[in-house]
Amino acid sequence: MLLRLRVSLPDRPGGLGQVAKALGALGADILQVTVLEREAGRAVDDFTVSWPGPVTAAEARERLSAMPGVRVEGVWATKEVPGSAPDYDLLMHVAAEPARGFATLVDALPALCGAEWSVAVADGAVRHASLAAPAEFELPESPPRAICVDAKEVRLMLLPVLTAGLHVVVARAEGPVFHRAEVERAARIVDVVSKLAARAS
The missing domain is CATH 3.30.450.40 (GAF domain)
Structure with missing residues (x-):
């Protein structure tokens, strides 16, 4: 299942890597990352991920919200093809x-x-x-x-x-x-x- 996740996280070295590691541990395959904003010590990124099996937006949000300093701003199904134009x-x-x-x-x-x-x-x-x-x-x-x-x-x-x-x-x-x-x-x-x-x- 393809999902898009909007995540706000501390803008510091290794922050994006921690989110990527956590997503991997949850079984998600990151297909694309888009940086939307970097301000006031925080970054807002959109992740397009392939998640095995049926995962609801609520389940994905609950799993990701457990990460320290990370706020999940949205999780929704997507049909976009990463890497296309x-x-x-x-x-x-x-x-x-x-x-x-x-x-x-x-x-x-x-x-x-x-x-x-x-x-x-x-x-x-x-x-x-x-x-x-x-x-x-x-x-x-x-x-x-x-x-x-x-x-x-x-x-x-x-x-x-x-x-x-x-x-x-x-x-x-x-x-x-x-x-x-x-x-x-x-x-x-x-x-x-x-x-x-x-x-x-």
């Missing part, structure tokens, strides 16, 4: 068919962001929706810049596309609130797609 694949598809740019973006964002669904909303209506997305969606606010919102039972990333009069929304039901590094990455991808899509209009 889905963001480049997305941009290649959009470059090939810029007129479908936003539809392609919305379809790809859940996998890119470790989320469940995505929509593009304009004038109060859903213009494009990924699989599992609701048919209707009301923006909780219309931010002028990319932000994340912890709404009822779902975490939202709101990505405005001011040039197209759209807001792209990404929703994660499992796992933690979107980290600012995730928001910044998604905002850059949205910017590139909007520029490519504008050439087709």
